[in-house]
Amino acid sequence: MPAKSMEDLKALCKRRGFIYQTNEIYGGLQGLFDYGPLGVELKNNLKLAWWRSMVHERDDVEGLDAAILTNPNVLKQSGHEDTFIDPLVDCRSCNSRWRADHLKKSTCPSCGSKDLTEPRPFNTMFKTNVGPIEDGTSFAYLRPETAQQTFTNFKNIVDSTSKSLPFGIAQIGKAFRNEITPRNFIFRVREFEQMELEFFVEPGTDEEWHQIWLQERLNWWSKQGIPEKKLDVYDVPRKELAHYSKSTIDIMYKFPHGTEELEGVANRTDFDLGSHTKNQSELNIAAKVIKNSSSNAKLAIQDRETKSWTVPYVIEPAAGVDRGVLAVLNEAYTVQKLKDGKERIVLSFKPHLSPIKAAVIPLKKNDKEMVETASSLKKKLQNLNLGRVLLENSGNIGKNYRRHDEAGTPVCITVDFQTSEDKTVTIRERDSMEQERIHLKEVPDHLKEKLK
Amino acid sequence: MPAKSMEDLKALCKRRGFIYQTNEIYGGLQGLFDYGPLGVELKNNLKLAWWRSMVHERDDVEGLDAAILTNPNVLKQSGHEDTFIDPLVDCRSCNSRWRADHLKKSTCPSCGSKDLTEPRPFNTMFKTNVGPIEDGTSFAYLRPETAQQTFTNFKNIVDSTSKSLPFGIAQIGKAFRNEITPRNFIFRVREFEQMELEFFVEPGTDEEWHQIWLQERLNWWSKQGIPEKKLDVYDVPRKELAHYSKSTIDIMYKFPHGTEELEGVANRTDFDLGSHTKNQSELNIAAKVIKNSSSNAKLAIQDRETKSWTVPYVIEPAAGVDRGVLAVLNEAYTVQKLKDGKERIVLSFKPHLSPIKAAVIPLKKNDKEMVETASSLKKKLQNLNLGRVLLENSGNIGKNYRRHDEAGTPVCITVDFQTSEDKTVTIRERDSMEQERIHLKEVPDHLKEKLK
Numbered sequence: 001m002p003a004k005s006m007e008d009l010k011a012l013c014k015r016r017g018f019i020y021q022t023n024e025i026y027g028g029l030q031g032l033f034d035y036g037p038l039g040v041e042l043k044n045n046l047k048l049a050w051w052r053s054m055v056h057e058r059d060d061v062e063g064l065d066a067a068i069l070t071n072p073n074v075l076k077q078s079g080h081e082d083t084f085i086d087p088l089v090d091c092r093s094c095n096s097r098w099r100a101d102h103l104k105k106s107t108c109p110s111c112g113s114k115d116l117t118e119p120r121p122f123n124t125m126f127k128t129n130v131g132p133i134e135d136g137t138s139f140a141y142l143r144p145e146t147a148q149q150t151f152t153n154f155k156n157i158v159d160s161t162s163k164s165l166p167f168g169i170a171q172i173g174k175a176f177r178n179e180i181t182p183r184n185f186i187f188r189v190r191e192f193e194q195m196e197l198e199f200f201v202e203p204g205t206d207e208e209w210h211q212i213w214l215q216e217r218l219n220w221w222s223k224q225g226i227p228e229k230k231l232d233v234y235d236v237p238r239k240e241l242a243h244y245s246k247s248t249i250d251i252m253y254k255f256p257h258g259t260e261e262l263e264g265v266a267n268r269t270d271f272d273l274g275s276h277t278k279n280q281s282e283l284n285i286a287a288k289v290i291k292n293s294s295s296n297a298k299l300a301i302q303d304r305e306t307k308s309w310t311v312p313y314v315i316e317p318a319a320g321v322d323r324g325v326l327a328v329l330n331e332a333y334t335v336q337k338l339k340d341g342k343e344r345i346v347l348s349f350k351p352h353l354s355p356i357k358a359a360v361i362p363l364k365k366n367d368k369e370m371v372e373t374a375s376s377l378k379k380k381l382q383n384l385n386l387g388r389v390l391l392e393n394s395g396n397i398g399k400n401y402r403r404h405d406e407a408g409t410p411v412c413i414t415v416d417f418q419t420s421e422d423k424t425v426t427i428r429e430r431d432s433m434e435q436e437r438i439h440l441k442e443v444p445d446h447l448k449e450k451l452k
Numbered sequence: 453m454p455a456k457s458m459e460d461l462k463a464l465c466k467r468r469g470f471i472y473q474t475n476e477i478y479g480g481l482q483g484l485f486d487y488g489p490l491g492v493e494l495k496n497n498l499k500l501a502w503w504r505s506m507v508h509e510r511d512d513v514e515g516l517d518a519a520i521l522t523n524p525n526v527l528k529q530s531g532h533e534d535t536f537i538d539p540l541v542d543c544r545s546c547n548s549r550w551r552a553d554h555l556k557k558s559t560c561p562s563c564g565s566k567d568l569t570e571p572r573p574f575n576t577m578f579k580t581n582v583g584p585i586e587d588g589t590s591f592a593y594l595r596p597e598t599a600q601q602t603f604t605n606f607k608n609i610v611d612s613t614s615k616s617l618p619f620g621i622a623q624i625g626k627a628f629r630n631e632i633t634p635r636n637f638i639f640r641v642r643e644f645e646q647m648e649l650e651f652f653v654e655p656g657t658d659e660e661w662h663q664i665w666l667q668e669r670l671n672w673w674s675k676q677g678i679p680e681k682k683l684d685v686y687d688v689p690r691k692e693l694a695h696y697s698k699s700t701i702d703i704m705y706k707f708p709h710g711t712e713e714l715e716g717v718a719n720r721t722d723f724d725l726g727s728h729t730k731n732q733s734e735l736n737i738a739a740k741v742i743k744n745s746s747s748n749a750k751l752a753i754q755d756r757e758t759k760s761w762t763v764p765y766v767i768e769p770a771a772g773v774d775r776g777v778l779a780v781l782n783e784a785y786t787v788q789k790l791k792d793g794k795e796r797i798v799l800s801f802k803p804h805l806s807p808i809k810a811a812v813i814p815l816k817k818n819d820k821e822m823v824e825t826a827s828s829l830k831k832k833l834q835n836l837n838l839g840r841v842l843l844e845n846s847g848n849i850g851k852n853y854r855r856h857d858e859a860g861t862p863v864c865i866t867v868d869f870q871t872s873e874d875k876t877v878t879i880r881e882r883d884s885m886e887q888e889r890i891h892l893k894e895v896p897d898h899l900k901e902k903l904k
Contacts, residue, residue, distance in 0.1 A: 014608070014612070015612060016612055017514075017608070017609060017612030017613055020605060020608045022518060022519040022521075022522075022523075022601065022604075023519075023522065023523040023525070023526055023601075023604055024604070024608065024749075025604050025607070025728065025747050025748055025749040025751075026523050026525040026526060026604070026746050026747060026748075027523075027746075027748070028523070029519075029521065029522075029523045029582070029592060030582075030583070032519040032521055033519065034516065034517070034518035034519055034601060034605055034608075035516065035517040035518070036514075036516060036605070036608060036609060036612060037514035037515050037516065037609060037612065037613055038612075039517070040515040040516060040517040041515065043517065044517075055840065056834055056839070056840045056841070057831075057834055059830070059842060059843040059845075062469075062488075062489035063489050063492040063493065064486065064487065064488060064489065064492060065486070065487040065491070065492040065495065065496075066474060066486035066487070067474040067475075067481075067484040067485065067486055067643050068626065068643060069474075069481065069484055069628070069642065069643050070474075070475065070481075071474075071475040071478050071479075071480075071481045073475070073478040074475055074478060088584055097583075097584040097585065122584055126580045126581070126582075127580060127581070128578045128579060128580045128594065129578070129579070129630070130481070130482075130578075130630065130642065131482070131549075131630065131632075132540055132549040132574055132630075132632045133549065140481060142580065142594075149474065149475075149486060152474075152475055152476070152477050152478070153472060153486055153488070155477070156466070156469070156472045156476065156486075156488060157469060157488060157489060160466070160467060160468055160469030160488060160489065160490075161469055161489055162846065174520065174626065176521075178581070178582065178583070178584075180583075180584045190521065190582065191519050191520060191521050276477065294478050294479075295477050295478060296477055296478075296479070297476075297477040299477075378511070379509075382508055382509055385837070387508070388507065388508045389508070390511060391511040393511075394614065
């Protein structure tokens with residue numbers, strides 16, 4: 001049962017420490033957010049789930065973590081300098097600026113005036129001066145996607161790992177886009193994180209791999225708590241395709257503000273390696289690429305028998321980490337009517353995504369014996385390496401249960417007066433709210449079972 | 453036995469896929485590097501070890517992951533706009549530019565001329581325009597350290613977690629400095645990652661906590677394979693202290709290029725919260741701070757009984773991730789003379805840092821039965837969640853052992869002809885190179901034991 005509104009979600013995120021507006025004490029900075037104590041754990045858990053499924057569990061994918069600052073040559077050859085553009089309009093009445101294709105009516109959303117300029121191109125890449133010379137000759141872009149450094153490292157990675165086709169390179173990292181009108185909480189922001197796989201295949205096998213990866217990705221989201229029935233698959237019409245794409249399938253989710261893209265799975269053809277390779281004319285490149293006279297590397301794979309060179313095609317499943325967090329939060333958000341007529345909010349995360357795996361609570365704050373028992377139990381559970389286990393020494397058990405319902409903690413464990421007598425503790429389960437007493441010795445196995 | 457030279461380390465890093473120069477195919481971009489398949493795992497493992505020790509194992513530290521783009525107000529109030537400055541000199545002969553305090557002689561390192569300008573201040577923060585108006589009125593800095601967003605989020609985090617003093621906020625993330633002359637591989641770079649803890653304490657307890665954190669950090673580095681005897685402790689002289697510091701102790705390591713700072717542990721006093729708080733004049737701030745008329749939040753802690761407000765002091769252990777990776781690589785790098793007169797290079801990482809925990813190798817490439825057995829063993833070991841386990845189906849066992857010595861893989865497991873007969877495999881240990889046959893069933897426990 002998703003949240004009723006984005007405002008509900010935002011309020012919970014701030015109250016419990018998932019997500020704050022950045023630099024809020026100075027009035028913020030539009031389209032930028034900070035992940036608080038619970039948010040950073042949730043985000044890290046989602047990224048880890050992706051990395052495990054993409055890199056650790058496969059033998060045909062390698063990882064990469066490249067720099068954000070990018071040589072302008074890379075983004076000239078990739079086509080971003082020419083095409084990474086949004087249509088910008090000015091309101092002549094109040095001087096505000098808007099993205100033309102996001103306006104629902106041709107009136108200014110700020111003052112209502114219809115006196116808008118014609119749309120003109122605005123490149124959404126951030127630039128910064130690099131080095132001590134400030135005359136504009138030496139600058140870098142903040143990468144608009146992680147993908148380009150994957151392509152420029154293609155030869156390095158093939159050389160160090162001896163990979164042969166098909167194989168992939170996975171990367172998680174920040175990317176930046178100077179959105180004209182950032183909006184919808186962490187959905188459309190200026191600084192965001194991506195999880196991108198570039199999967200290199202033999203030309204001719206690309207359409208088959210495109211379908212395989214689409215299904216893989218739907219399965220993966222389902223494991224993160226977003227079942228396939230909540231996802232739409234949108235085959236992007238030809239005229240809306242990005243300049244590099246032969247075909248793109250978007251995985252759409254119903255966010256609180258509307259149905260939008262959660263992940264895109266694109267068939268990028270041989271456009272990328274073809275754009276960044278030297279000796280383009282010898283390589284029989286199918287895509288239309290910009291002439292490259294700067295690259296010093298041949299980005300192709302040689303057949304061991306025929307000795308001929310092939311520029312691989314690329315299938316790219318590209319997911320937004322922040323959009324993923326938003327979707328996971330929204331799906332987990334549940335308001336329940338309780339028997340006593342009250343309500344509770346609970347985040348029913350899949351346990352592997354929960355920011356805190358278990359809270360250990362001494363019933364009486366600062367009671368020496370209870371705190372010692374709780375503290376030693378926390379340490380034992382923490383050492384299982386299942387994720388964060390928290391000792392809550394604040395004494396109000398009801399308040400702690402409410403807090404951990406809203407944090408999505410699967411299990412609360414209470415140490416009380418009886419514990420010193422019979423070595424039992426109370427285990428309270430998040431979703432059912434059922435409580436049972438078990439022996440201290442049984443707690444580690446109980447937790448492992450719950451988190452499976 | 454550390455590496456003989458930075459060149460040895462760099463060569464290994466490129467050959468095996470730890471670290472590449474960024475955008476190398478376009479001639480690179482100075483002071484920027486990409487982490488390849490082994491490098492990203494090593495770096496992630498080091499960050500995870502820090503996060504576990506700082507956040508998960510403690511109950512007095514919370515995590516944070518804030519935005520890189522920073523409101524200029526933050527860095528005005530923090531003093532960075534005025535003081536984050538390096539002395540820049542020009543060579544009048546060849547027009548190259550240098551950092552004055554890094555020149556060993558007052559001659560140009562490029563052309564040898566003595567005709568250099570007087571040093572002038574150069575602010576090393578990167579700036580970028582934000583939003584669709586490009587007249588310079590709307591810009592952000594790329595944060596020069598992660599710490600500032602920790603301070604600006606102080607009230608948010610106290611409100612969501614009800615923490616009381618002493619407590620800390622930990623953050624790992626990228627920071628950027630426009631170094632005049634980046635150098636020494638990943639030691640002095642323009643884009644880097646930090647692991648910073650800001651630990652908030654009662655004024656008067658700061659000096660004691662400073663010592664406690666210094667010892668904690670020395671212990672932690674020792675667990676990462678850098679024993680305390682390899683580390684020097686440098687009490688930074690008063691005149692070299694940063695503008696916010698009452699006292700800073702640097703943890704120094706002998707890198708291949710010389711002894712330099714690996715981590716700094718600073719007593720930042722009440723400078724930071726005092727700089728970013730509203731109502732400064734009511735708060736009895738000890739540090740000399742810039743007047744703040746923009747902040748909308750009181751960054752102080754109220755005593756529950758006396759109702760009086762205190763601006764906490766900050767102890768900051770701040771480590772460089774990249775410098776940490778460099779130190780760990782250097783300490784692990786070992787050249788061994790073997791009995792047959794040959795040499796091998798082996799990276800003797802602590803097992804929790806090894807990029808690959810185990811390689812499973814079918815003795816004969818593409819042998820159906822061997823590959824199936826190896827593949828199912830890989831899956832079983834991967835599911836233990838100890839880190840990456842790799843199936844190596846390339847057939848040359850000697851080459852694989854050499855490769856995994858240089859990758860620092862603790863254990864290689866070979867499936868051979870005998871495996872189908874008696875279900876045994878060969879386990880080869882990285883450091884001793886000893887081999888033993890054990891039953892397939894015993895492999896998971898054997899690996900768990902090795903990685904303890």
